[in-house]
Amino acid sequence: MNKSSFGNHFTVTTWGESHGKALGAVVDGCPAGLSLNEEDIQKFLDRRKPGQSRYTTARKEGDLVEILSGVFEGKTTGTPISLIVRNTDQRSRDYGNIAYTYRPGHADFTFDAKYGFRDYRGGGRSSGRETIGRVAAGAIAAKILETLEISFYTYTKSIGPVKIESFDAEEISKNAFYMPDAKAAEAAGAYLEECMKNQDSAGGIIECRIKNVPAGLGNPVFEKLDAVLAEAVMSIGAVKAVEIGDGIQVSAMKGSEDNDGFHMENGQITKNSNHAGGIMGGMSDGSEIILRAAIKPTPSISQPQNTVTDSGEETSLEIHGRHDPVIVPRAVVVVESMCALAIVDALFSNMTSQMDRIQEFYQK
Ligand SMILES: Cc1cc2nc3c(=O)[nH]c(=O)nc-3n(C[C@H](O)[C@H](O)[C@H](O)COP(=O)(O)O)c2cc1C
Ligand SMILES: C=C(O[C@@H]1CC(C(=O)O)=C[C@@H](OP(=O)(O)O)[C@H]1O)C(=O)O
DSSP states (O other): OOOEEEOSSSEEEEEEOTTSSEEEEEEEOOOTTOBOOHHHHHHHHHHHSTTSSTTSOOOOOOOOEEEEESEETTEEOSSOEEEEEEOOOOOGGGGGGGSSBOOTTSSHHHHHHHHSOOOOGGGGGGSGGGHHHHHHHHHHHHHHHHHTTOEEEEEEEEETTEEOOSOOGGGGGGSTTOOSOHHHHHHHHHHHHHHHHTTOOBOEEEEEEEEOOOTTOBOSSSSOHHHHHHHHHHTSTTEEEEEETTGGGGGGSOHHHHOOOEEEETTEEEESOOTTTTEETTEEOSSOEEEEEEEOOOSOOSSOEEEEBTTSOEEEEOOOSOOOSBSHHHHHHHHHHHHHHHHHHHHHHHOHHHHHHHHHHHHO
16 A cells, blocks of 8 residues: 555656655656656646645645656656655644544545554545645656647536536636636536535546547557556546546447547548547547546535444544545646556557657657
């Protein structure tokens, strides 16, 4: 558990606890010669950090990253890249009443079931704060993908019952929810105010669209690209479902509706539609990859809840502390980072032609 490795070729280990001294990641397998500085990573971390709006945890963290190794004179050296973010605003006293009592919906009971004890301060390793390491590593993966012109749009599709009804890419970074629809963002704010007034929380859906992934990435069996992406995204705390393309809706469609027909466009094989979400038979088909992640409502809510202690006593629990009333906006960049890591790992593992393109780029 203390080692959350990701991938076989581009390997990421995240480390650290929410109330420990620091958190971070070690990235192995990044090619030498990639131009990389702290700002490249910081701009990703800034999209995740607490305190971006009144709809996030009130914990005050700058989440400033330091690169400890693997970069010399602004370029990666091909050796392990170690990244650290120090914790500065732990308030462990908030967690005194969950040291022996299990929070419904969090990992307290299952941690004890597996290990027999746990770091209850801030949830330890099961805190959403662990995602700092994923995002820091994801920024490096995204930088590699940028050299191949592979790019991402990741945004909030819904919060609770409020769904986006229009798409304006410019709008995504302009509201607290990373929604591409200003009206929906306003309605989401009103919904959240209601939840907060009732000491409750909300969930929602994040959509990630990946452009310019060449056809043929992935594998026809086992490490299928859709399976690899789903595993990567499902490993984020609070993600309860992952869909590719039309996802669960295909179960109600007819073959004639779901199939994406082909035609020729400028000498290229092109699909008429994209119900498949850019992946067929476990391999990318050259169209946009479309993935959605369903995020549950934040489990730590302050209204009294029925639960039990670790000695089996039934009790009522009021959770203290500074929690996200909704996880979705802060998880947008986490989903993007995990997708970037999965795509880089897939590229490095089975497309030698892509490796050549990367090497060519660095040697320029
Ligand atoms: C970015 C992010 C922020 C989170 N913030 C909180 C929070 O403030 N309070 C909380 O109880 N859970 C929060 N979570 C969710 C818990 O980490 C998660 O529910 C817990 O680890 C149990 O895992 P599970 O929900 O996948 O079963 C957050 C998750 C993420 C990814
Ligand atoms: C601090 C972050 O989010 C935390 C995620 C979290 C949880 O249980 O997941 C619980 C809270 O932790 P604490 O009570 O220690 O402040 C959140 O604030 C972060 O993600 O950076």
